[in-house]
Amino acid sequence: MNNRHKKSGEDFPALRDFLRGYFHEDCIDEYGSLEGAARQFVKDADQAQGKALANEWEKFVELMGKSPLEKINEALLGMGSGCEFSSVDEIQKVTKALR
Secondary structure, eight states, rough: OOOOOOOOOOOOOOHHHHHHHSTTHHHHHHHHHHHHHHHHHHHHHHHHHHHHHHHHHHHHHHTTOOOOOOOHHHHHHHHTTTTOOOOOHHHHHHHHHHH
């Protein structure tokens, strides 16, 4: 993986905080889905937090491009996620929820 595609929590601080706070190991039990966790974040966050996460999420998704789901999950796990996406459709739902 070259540096252009390497992701870290330092590059995405709002995303890292979101992943650790909402995409934790009990995420599905607590929120019903990854989309549900994203929707809850939007309800809980102030406007600045919501905008910061939405911007970082869009940037992350753009940087990952058409990477295999396995690589996307690996990057998210590396930033503190306790969950993995099972489909690209799930990623799209989270993207819409964070807008």
